[in-house]
Amino acid sequence: MHPKVVCYDAPVFIGTSIYRAGGPLFSKCLNKVLIISLTLIGLTASAQNHGSSKLETVLGQLDSQAKNFHSFSADVERTKVTVVVNDRSTETGSILVRGDKMLLQMKSPDIRTVLLTGDNLYLYTPSLNRVEEHNLGQNRTLVDQFLLLGVGTSGKELQKNYLITLLGEPIIGDSKTVELELTPKSQEVRNQISKIEIWLNESSWLPVQQQFNETGSGDYFIINYSKIVKNPAIDEATFKPHWPKGTEKIKPQG
DSSP states (O other): OOTTOOOTTSOEEETTEEEETTEESSGGGTTTOOOOOOOOOOOEEEOSSSOHHHHHHHHHHHHHHHTTOOEEEEEEEEEEEEGGGTEEEEEEEEEEEETTEEEEEEEESSOEEEEEETTEEEEEEGGGTEEEEEEOGGGHHHHHHHHTTTSSOOHHHHTTTEEEEEEEOOEETTEEEEEEEEEESOHHHHTTEEEEEEEEETTTOOEEEEEEEETTTOOEEEEEEEEEEESOOOOGGGGSOOOOTTOEEEOOOO
């Protein structure tokens, strides 16, 4: 699917926020809804600081690792920074990924579940006793580009939708990483997110940290991953939609 084809009846997830092509969907959720972006599809090689040969090596490593990727689990911590009021808000939870399926369970400060399976995305909020079901349809490919940012993605896939700059090889925690700056090629995406920075562990080639910079406001959010496990055994039943009896089920329109 061409990245500029956007279904206006389905949400687009960029980083940890929900967007439509024309602007944020559910703006109140910008600081609340955490949906981890893990699959990058698109990068045009551009190395300013470390040479094109190093960037080519990184993309080659991603190609190699993608062939053996099956699943992923980690704890996540997401901090939203609102620059104008110098506000920082943090959420924590865990994520499971198997193939193109994802289960995100937020635990603090608010409990929520996000489930992606097939073309359906579910947002379950226990405090409201409600689950929203979104059919992504043609939007599924675009959603994957952000919802699964950096996990099991090949270098070739990355070159399709982003410009890339290799910024360095910093140490994050106890991990030696490669830091990439990603600029979306799609104008619709750039209207929301000006650039993304991602730090990949040089041993596993999985993300350790991501930063999404919002267009215009200067606000940004940082996602940190810990207790990362590559290719854990995850039962298929984990990704089936099961909600408590009496849960209100809605399908938002437009």
